[in-house]
Amino acid sequence: MTDGPAEHSAQASAAAELAAERGWQTPRPLARGVEFVVFATTAPHLGDVVLRVPRARVFQTANNVGVSAERLLEQEYVLGHWLRDRGFPVAEPVELLGGRDGIPVLVSRFVESDGSAPHWEQFGALLARLHQAGPPDFVPVLQYGLELPELIARRLPERYARLRAFDPAIPEIPAAPEISDRLRAASSGRSLMHLDPRRQNLLCRSRRVAALIDWSNTLIGDPRMELARLTEYAAIEENGLDAPSILRGYSAVAGPPARSPAADLLYRLDTAVMLALVFRSVAPDPLLGHAQVDRVLALTKEMETVW
Structure with missing residues (x-):
């Protein structure tokens, strides 16, 4: 960048x-x-x-x-x-x-790093322990004093509208009250989430995580959002993630996450829209921008089957 x-x-x-x-x-x-x-x-x-x-x-x-x-x-x-x-x-x-x-x-x-990638299952276990630690007694900056369902119900339509200004052909999504209702019904607890789990934010020595850095995007809420975001991030090669191994390590500690197709799709869409705006506006990249808009379209199409 x-x-x-x-x-x-x-x-x-x-x-x-x-x-x-x-x-x-x-x-x-x-x-x-x-x-x-x-x-x-x-x-x-x-x-x-x-x-x-x-x-x-x-x-x-x-x-x-x-x-x-x-x-x-x-x-x-x-x-x-x-x-x-x-x-x-x-x-x-x-x-x-x-x-x-x-x-x-x-x-x-300063944290010394040898540039190695972590053992991905160990990183998954680290995320599970983070989610099990309970949330800290403060409200993250980007949470704006809201619980996660209300936050996503507010920011997803706002960001989606900005993306439609670039790509008017993108279809509409459910209204904010429907989004918050689905997420509240599916919530599996309140955990601290990092929410920027890219390889670039992992400082490692001998394939062990020495520091997980950059907590600007952190939120408190349903830990499934972290897993949905991680899976979307892993589809971008430069993020350098091995999602299947991370999820195996996570499940070994916390058990497999309970499925909720509508909530999982909303968390994935929140990530895909954010990334599309990054690559269309914040840090323009024509190839990644086009790919992320396609991803948004695919998720909205999939949402029609579970909504």
């Missing part, structure tokens, strides 16, 4: 200014995504750390409108400590700072 030179320079300047103020080594680019750029540096008394710098103070994308970068970083900080205290592998947050022009910067401990 690429970004413009001016945009990248702004994030690098913010990281460099913060490092200079604190007497840290000059930061070097480590990773970049749609909303954040990550730099690595070395700090006295802390050792190797990473700086997570947002591309904007408030994100305005087709998927996330008016989302505060500072609130997402606060969530990463709080949740990172909550997970670490319960034995989950994360990049330990150190400090949330105000950087250049008031842009927030999250400082976390």
Whole structure:
């Protein structure tokens, strides 16, 4: 995923200014995504750390409108400590700072990775343990104070309407009250979900997960949503996932998830629409954009048989 030179320079300047103020080594680019750029540096008394710098103070994308970068970083900080205290592998947050022009910067401990893929069944077991841990006592930023059925019933039609602006031939979907009713009836509990389980968010050593990173998309609700999203992600080769092995590892710990065809399709559609908007608008990719619109069409067609 690429970004413009001016945009990248702004994030690098913010990281460099913060490092200079604190007497840290000059930061070097480590990773970049749609909303954040990550730099690595070395700090006295802390050792190797990473700086997570947002591309904007408030994100305005087709998927996330008016989302505060500072609130997402606060969530990463709080949740990172909550997970670490319960034995989950994360990049330990150190400090949330105000950087250049008031842009927030999250400082976390650097996690060494050898680039290996995890044992996928072990990763599935990790997700199962996460879902069994019970939810933390806070509301995720992107949950907007809603329970999951009401959240999906609100955001899926909103995002779907934005996608139809690109592709008017996409058929209509059920109304919000019908969506929330189906999801409430099928809900299997309230779990913390990561919801961005791509290979790029798994830092591994010797095929063991050393850290599961980037908790911006986290929600609390029916854990089947995580499994539906994972399966949709796995269809995109660059996400690097072995879904069958992950699901085997998950089922070995938590048992096979109870099936609810309508709810599963809604969770899959929520993912497919989000990805279609990413590849049509946020980070345009003609091939993936076309493929994801086709996927949305396939899911809406399948929904006709279970609705």
